[in-house]
Amino acid sequence: MILVYDGSGSEEEMLRELMVPTGMEFKLLKKLSVRVLEEASPTTLIYFVDGEMPSEDEKLFLTERREFLLILMYRSVPEVNERIKYSSELVPVDPDNIDETRDRLRKALSSHTVRKLRTINDTTIYLAKNGLYPGNTYFTNPDNTGLFTSMLISKHIDRDRSLVVSRFNLRMEMPEILNDRNFIWVTDSIGAQRNRPVNITFIVDTIIKRINEGSTYLIFIDIFDLMIVYHSFYDVARSFELIKSAAMEKEVYLILVLGEESMDHIQFGQITRYCYEWSPRKINELER
Incomplete structure (x- = not known):
């Protein structure tokens, strides 16, 4: 299961437009929490971040063990803890070229370098x-x-x-x-x-x-x-x-x-x- 979360609160439509043509099952989240992640047991979490990531969300990704691939999408380079930055796939969004952005997302989803990084220390x-x-x-x-x-x-x-x-x-x-x-x-x-x-x-x-x-x-x-x-x-x-x-x-x-x-x-x-x-x-x- 792929979970998609709009951390900015204003990009759900763009994220849906990105995901639907891939044909992969996904769920757009309205809220992100430990309970949501435990219940869904995602293989991948796509998180759109705008500027600085909220501290409560950072805490979710700074645990020593992560069982899913984290993909950070952004328009401008986000300010995130380096433990999150180097344990995630980073996908810049080109608002003028949704197809190019989708290609970048596909590459991130199919990459097996970062995905194998489960222990975060x-x-x-x-x-x-x-x-x-x-x-x-x-x-x-x-x-x-x-x-x-x-x-x-x-x-x-x-x-x-x-x-x-x-x-x-x-x-x-x-x-x-x-x-x-x-x-x-x-x-x-x-x-x-x-x-x-x-x-x-x-x-x-x-x-x-x-x-x-x-x-x-x-x-x-x-x-x-x-x-x-x-x-x-x-x-x-x-x-x-x-x-x-x-x-x-x-x-x-x-x-x-x-x-x-x-x-x-x-x-x-x-x-x-x-x-x-x-x-x-x-x-x-x-x-x-």
Whole structure:
């Protein structure tokens, strides 16, 4: 069930005009409350906000658990708490082009990035503010490795439940944030606490085990370029697909470092299928 609420009190006609052609069942609300949400058990709530959201409505959306997708529609960018902003789909309304607005709404309804964000806390909002949502796989350029590791230097990240897999000994370079519990070193050099790239099955099984045990929720893997030196592209791609499937099922954040120059464009398209690009310019902190 889709619930539609006009927080401005003056846009019901426009909202009805938007929704009717979609053919989806919806209900226009006259009042919004905890009781209404509990009784309706919506899959999606479309909320039109004009300016600042009323405090009583904000409280409804600031609970730690949200079982529905929240879509905020607006004519001008609303002033809302960032916990609401980054846990919602945002749909600007073009009053002169209702068809374009409806297309934006369709995309928001069919998106599965924000929809998977059920738990609302400092960690999930910090990650969302930096472009990451649970249960999704992201690919990024090798140049962004430093940005990711700098993101771990935050009180909002549980580093013991994070996992970095790299061909570089980042544990030695960043002992404050990486240790035996959250770092896997893949290298062709011989020695203790090292994983040889030829042992692809063992490496993949170790990562998947961590995912299935629930001992990790944020994974960063930077070993692709090394693995294809020892294995065929398709062997490595299949192994990555196993990790991606486990991460999606357990709603883990997964980031894969993939250098586009290390494969042809067809292979790059294959391995990044069902992935989102993560290319932040900087790491954003939460508001105080």
